Amino acid sequence: MKLLTCLWALFSLSLFAAEPPLELQGTDGKQHMPLVAGDKKAIVLFFVSPFCSTTRPFMPEINAIAAEYADRAEVSLIHSDSEITVEVAFQHAEMSAVKARVLVDRDQRLAKRVQASVTPEAVILSPTGDVLYKGRINDLYLGPTKRQRAALTKDLRAALDAVLVGKPAPTPQLPAQGCKIGGLK
Numbered sequence: 001m002k003l004l005t006c007l008w009a010l011f012s013l014s015l016f017a018a019e020p021p022l023e024l025q026g027t028d029g030k031q032h033m034p035l036v037a038g039d040k041k042a043i044v045l046f047f048v049s050p051f052c053s054t055t056r057p058f059m060p061e062i063n064a065i066a067a068e069y070a071d072r073a074e075v076s077l078i079h080s081d082s083e084i085t086v087e088v089a090f091q092h093a094e095m096s097a098v099k100a101r102v103l104v105d106r107d108q109r110l111a112k113r114v115q116a117s118v119t120p121e122a123v124i125l126s127p128t129g130d131v132l133y134k135g136r137i138n139d140l141y142l143g144p145t146k147r148q149r150a151a152l153t154k155d156l157r158a159a160l161d162a163v164l165v166g167k168p169a170p171t172p173q174l175p176a177q178g179c180k181i182g183g184l185k
Contacts, residue, residue, distance in 0.1 A: 024103040027090040034076050037127035042073040042163050049081050049119040050092035052179035058120045059096040066100035072164050075100040080111035082183025121176035122156045133159040133169040141177035
């Protein structure tokens with residue numbers, strides 16, 4: 001009887017230990033798994049918000065990265081603001097001519113999983129889901145209201161280039177500057 005109880009306990013633990021894959025609604029009307037790399041070497045998540053004025057100046061660089069790295073990295077724009085709707089995310093994607101899939105994370109499960117807290121913020125994950133880089137896209141903003149005329153560094157590109165050849169992302173990984181993700185607790 002003791003053996004049966006131990007086996008039941010192990011079986012019960014294994015049921016709860018395996019978390020189901022995270023699926024998010026896309027602006028294309030489909031469900032997507034943002035943490036699945038497929039045959040790509042990395043996953044790149046851009047946490048953005050149409051409610052944050054800091055996001056807009058980064059959209060050309062986000063689009064360029066999405067287009068240039070699409071063959072090697074699975075790229076997604078993530079809207080994690082608790083007030084966002086699929087319609088608003090779709091409008092933002094249309095106005096910004098987004099080159100990657102756009103997903104809505106209203107319950108903020110993905111943001112919490114990768115500890116994203118600011119928009120715009122970039123996260124690079126390995127195909128197994130390990131966070132390899134979390135921080136700014138570049139140094140366009142040096143502080144919440146301190147914007148340069150042009151970015152002088154390419155933090156995310158340097159990290160992505162390193163990860164794609166099997167090297168660690170450069171350090172330090174500087175924090176993103178922008179708006180807090182709305183409703184994130």
